[in-house]
Amino acid sequence: MIMPEGMRLGIVAGVLAFVASPAVVSAQVDDLEPADVPDLVGVWDGGARIRPINGPNQPWTRENFPVLNERGLAFQSIFDEAIAPKYDCVASSSPALQYDPYSMEVVQWPDRVLLRYEKDDVLRTVWLDGREPPVNEYTLQGFSVGHYEDGALIVETTQFLFDITGFDDYNGIPSSQLKHVTERYWREGDELRMTITVEDPLFLRQPASYTTRWVRMPAGYKLGTFGCDAYDARRAVRFMVPRYN
Amino acid sequence: MKRLLWIAAVATVAVVVLVVAKQPASAHHSSAPFYDDTKRVEAVGEVVRFVFRNPHSFLFISAPNASGDVVEWEIEMGAAVSMRRTGWTPETIRAGDPIKAVGQPSRAPGTYGMCCAQITRPDGSPIRP
Numbered sequence: 001m002i003m004p005e006g007m008r009l010g011i012v013a014g015v016l017a018f019v020a021s022p023a024v025v026s027a028q029v030d031d032l033e034p035a036d037v038p039d040l041v042g043v044w045d046g047g048a049r050i051r052p053i054n055g056p057n058q059p060w061t062r063e064n065f066p067v068l069n070e071r072g073l074a075f076q077s078i079f080d081e082a083i084a085p086k087y088d089c090v091a092s093s094s095p096a097l098q099y100d101p102y103s104m105e106v107v108q109w110p111d112r113v114l115l116r117y118e119k120d121d122v123l124r125t126v127w128l129d130g131r132e133p134p135v136n137e138y139t140l141q142g143f144s145v146g147h148y149e150d151g152a153l154i155v156e157t158t159q160f161l162f163d164i165t166g167f168d169d170y171n172g173i174p175s176s177q178l179k180h181v182t183e184r185y186w187r188e189g190d191e192l193r194m195t196i197t198v199e200d201p202l203f204l205r206q207p208a209s210y211t212t213r214w215v216r217m218p219a220g221y222k223l224g225t226f227g228c229d230a231y232d233a234r235r236a237v238r239f240m241v242p243r244y245n
Numbered sequence: 246m247k248r249l250l251w252i253a254a255v256a257t258v259a260v261v262v263l264v265v266a267k268q269p270a271s272a273h274h275s276s277a278p279f280y281d282d283t284k285r286v287e288a289v290g291e292v293v294r295f296v297f298r299n300p301h302s303f304l305f306i307s308a309p310n311a312s313g314d315v316v317e318w319e320i321e322m323g324a325a326v327s328m329r330r331t332g333w334t335p336e337t338i339r340a341g342d343p344i345k346a347v348g349q350p351s352r353a354p355g356t357y358g359m360c361c362a363q364i365t366r367p368d369g370s371p372i373r374p
Contacts, residue, residue, distance in 0.1 A: 047327065055275060081278045086300075102326065118326060119300075170275050226326060229298045236301070236321055239279040239351030239358035 036148045038187045040106040040113070043221050044214035047101045051212055056170045059099045059210040072173065072203035075164075079172030080243045084165050087237050089228035091120035093140050094157055094181040095196045096169050099212060105223050106185075106192075113146060113153060121226045126155050133159050138177055152186040167198065167208075176202035191215055273300040273324065280321075280349040280360040286311075288318040288359065289367050292342040297335035299324045304364065306344055310357060320346050321360045332374030343367050 052058045060066065068076060086092060092100060102118035113126040126146040133143040142160040146153055158180050160166065166175030179200040186193050197209040276282065290308025304320040322328065338344070348362025365371055 047330075056277075081274075084274070086273060089300075102324075224326060224329075226299050228300055232296060232298050232303060233273070233300050235303060235319070236274070236279045236351075236358065236360075239353050239356050241352050241354075 032148055035151055037108075038148070038151050038153060038185070039108075040153060040185055040187070040192060041108050043103055043105045043217040043223060044192050045103050045217045046099070046212070046214045047103070050215055051099075051101075053101050054096070054099045054170065059095075059212060060168060060171065060208070064208060064210055066167065066173065066198075066208035067205040068173065068203060069205045075174050075203070076172050079164075081172070081240060082237050082242065084169060084172075085163070086165070086169055087234040089120065089230045089233050091117075091122045091140065092169050093160060093163055093166050093175070094142065094179075094183070095167065095198050095208075095210070096165070097122060097141075098183070098194060098196055099210070103217055103221070103223060104214060113155075116223060118223045119226060120228055126153070142179070142181070152184050155181075155183040155185070157181040157183070167200065167203065174203060175200050178202050188213075276349065276360050279351060279358065281352050282349050282361070284350050285347060286350040286359060287345070287347045288320075288357075289345045290315070290318075290343075292338055292340050292344050293317060294340050295335065295338040297325045297328070297333070299326055302328060302333075304338060304344075304346070306346060316357050318346065318357045318359055320348065320362050320364065321358065322362075328374075334374070337374050338364075338372065344372075345369070 066072075091097065097117060097119075098104075100117065100119040104118065105114075105116040107114040107116070111127070111129040113128065115124040115126065116122070117124075122141065124141050124144055126144040128146055128148075131145065133145070137143070138159050138161045140161055140163065142157040144155050144157040146155040148154070160175060160177060160179045160181075162174065162176055164174050165172065166179065167173040175198075179198065181199075182197045184195045192214040193211065194213070195209060195211040197207050198204070199207045288306050288308040290306045293305040293307050296303045296305070302322040302325050304322060306318040306320060307315055308318055310316045325333075343366060344364065345367045346359055346362040346364050348359040351358030351360075
């Protein structure tokens, strides 16, 4: 049967909307009451109008600044800003990624949650189907699994690559392949809230944590392509007096 | 009463101008390693080009340095994705436009970078997206 193009697109759009709707997610996630599954779907604004911009004192303040072990302090003391991977368009990873002052889109499917970040076009997949992390596979963003619990999405991420600014890209704190990140997302009225906790026995003496929030972007806002330009990302490094020659 | 209203109006205009024209470096990196926030530098000249990109936009200005030699200043601005939300486009500033930038100078000797600059027309009037 020949179907008009408009009708075909309409059916596809309808199916996608149905599959992606929170109600369907609720119905297809086994053994959960609807109240257990928060509606996180949408594009969320984490920019300057919502929360203080990230920097040496945000989100890690005097109150929650990580307690580094001797190795962490040693790495921090020799840190050279010019080596930070962001100057070559390498994306930040958890827990810095979540506090970048840009938007984030959340899509909830029955077997996964997709977290798409406007900054650096990062896409994370949080698997809800109980799968195990692939053996010996380490990546910048790690491997994420999750579940719903008491109206919140809990995400556990492991198997990160060593990252010279993997804990914080403003204070020169690295993270290791033993980094373990736990995120808890929940709704509070119209806001999306998250508490993130980082454990990394190679660099931290104890877990470190911050809580932040997002609000909805105006209706119709779509994430664009970030398309980081590596030449311009590194341009300002010439303005720094080099620490090492 | 009239005087109070006048003061309030002037203050409002000043705030609007600052909000519109002041372009901080984006939240991609800290400005402290690259720029000296204890100093101010001014460049008044002509736009060479405006690079509207992520993670930073850059404005290039041909203008005299402190010695009077004409050099190319590189003004670091915010991420295009953020600036676009406030109405900026690649055409907001064009090559050949007369322009004035006042901001923090770059730290490395012999470089003419600037950040966190207030960008206006040479007479101080704001650039509106």
